[in-house]
Amino acid sequence: MLVIGIAGGSGSGKTTVVRAITEQLQGRVVVIPQDSYYKDSSHVPVEERKKINFDHPDAIDWKLMCQQVRELKAGHTIEQPVYSYITCSRSTTETVTVEPADVIIVEGILIFTCKELRDQMNIKIFVDADDDDRLMRIIVRDIAERGRTIETAIEHYCDTVKPMHLQFIEPSKRYADVIVPQGGHNKVAIDILTNTVEKALRNSKRAKRKK
Numbered sequence: 078m079l080v081i082g083i084a085g086g087s088g089s090g091k092t093t094v095v096r097a098i099t100e101q102l103q104g105r106v107v108v109i110p111q112d113s114y115y116k117d118s119s120h121v122p123v124e125e126r127k128k129i130n131f132d133h134p135d136a137i138d139w140k141l142m143c144q145q146v147r148e149l150k151a152g153h154t155i156e157q158p159v160y161s162y163i164t165c166s167r168s169t170t171e172t173v174t175v176e177p178a179d180v181i182i183v184e185g186i187l188i189f190t191c192k193e194l195r196d197q198m199n200i201k202i203f204v205d206a207d208d209d210d211r212l213m214r215i216i217v218r219d220i221a222e223r224g225r226t227i228e229t230a231i232e233h234y235c236d237t238v239k240p241m242h243l244q245f246i247e248p249s250k251r252y253a254d255v256i257v258p259q260g261g262h263n264k265v266a267i268d269i270l271t272n273t274v275e276k277a278l279r280n281s282k283r284a285k286r287k288k
Contacts, residue, residue: 078150078178078179078180078181078281079179079180079181079199079200079274079277079278079281080146080150080180080181080183080197080198080199080200081098081180081181081182081183081198081199081201081202081274082182082183082184082188082189082194082195082198082200082201082202083095083182083183083184083188083202083204084184084185084186084187084188084189084201084202084203084204084246084249084250084253085186085203085204085205085206085246085257085260086186086205086206086211086242086246086247087132087186087211087214087215087238087242088206088210088211088212088213088214088215088218089204089205089206089211089260090204090206090214090259090260090262091184091185091186091204091260092184093260093262094202094204094257094260094267094270095108095182095184097264097267097271098182098267098270098271098274099182101267101271102179102180102271102274102275104178105178105179105180105278106178106179106180106181106182107149107175107176107177107178107180107181107182108182108184109142109145109146109149109157109175109181109182109183109184110184110185111137111142111183111184111185111186111187111188112160112162112185113157113158113159113160113173114137114138114139114141114142114158114160115131115136115137115138115160115165115167116136116137116138116167117160117166117167118165118166119164119165119166119167121165129165130237130241131162131237132186132187132237132238132241132242132245132246133187133241133245134187134190134191134245137185137187137191138158139191139193139194141158142183142191142194143191143193143194143197145157145175146181146183146194147197149175149177149178149181150177150181150197152177153177154174154175154176154177155174155175156172156173156174156175157172157173157174157175158172158173159171159172159173162223163223163224179278180274180278183197183198186242186246187245187246187249189201189203189249189250189252189253190245190246190249195252199277200254200255200273200274200277201252201253201254201255202253202254202255202256202257202270203249203250203252203255203256203257204257204260205250205256205257205258205259205260206258206259206260208239210260212234215230215234215238216230216231216234219233255270257270
């Protein structure tokens, strides 16, 4: 079993890279998205919830995330939490059942900032992209998925996303084993990554047979 960490700034193309690897490995992958592990804020007044900084490491329930990755590595099924950006709360009635697989992909903007999580990864990938490209994708996503207007999306980027990227996400690039430029558009890099993963899986199976 391999644990692959895929990090990068908001709008860098991480999801595209994850999707491409998942499609090529066909059914041998489970994905653990950081976005599922934001701390529950249902107890916080609605107006205060709007001020939550989702781009700060303190917003993540690292303890639960690390625990569930360990459980998957041990061959156990987990119940992944479901988080809503709209209500800023974790569902108390709904979870996603995730079963172990040959490859566990841990994906998110902040995953390399947590040493305990990094130490569980076999391969660490940082997806890089130009700031202008990321800004355009963030605006489109925030309007479509998070109920923001163009004005509030740009304001949020300037006040939160950009400074947090510079403080936490960009520095975490130094932990990466591989840096993928041009985000999800870099098909050559994605093919190389997939081939590397497949080779590692074959080597792992050979090692088990020898035992």
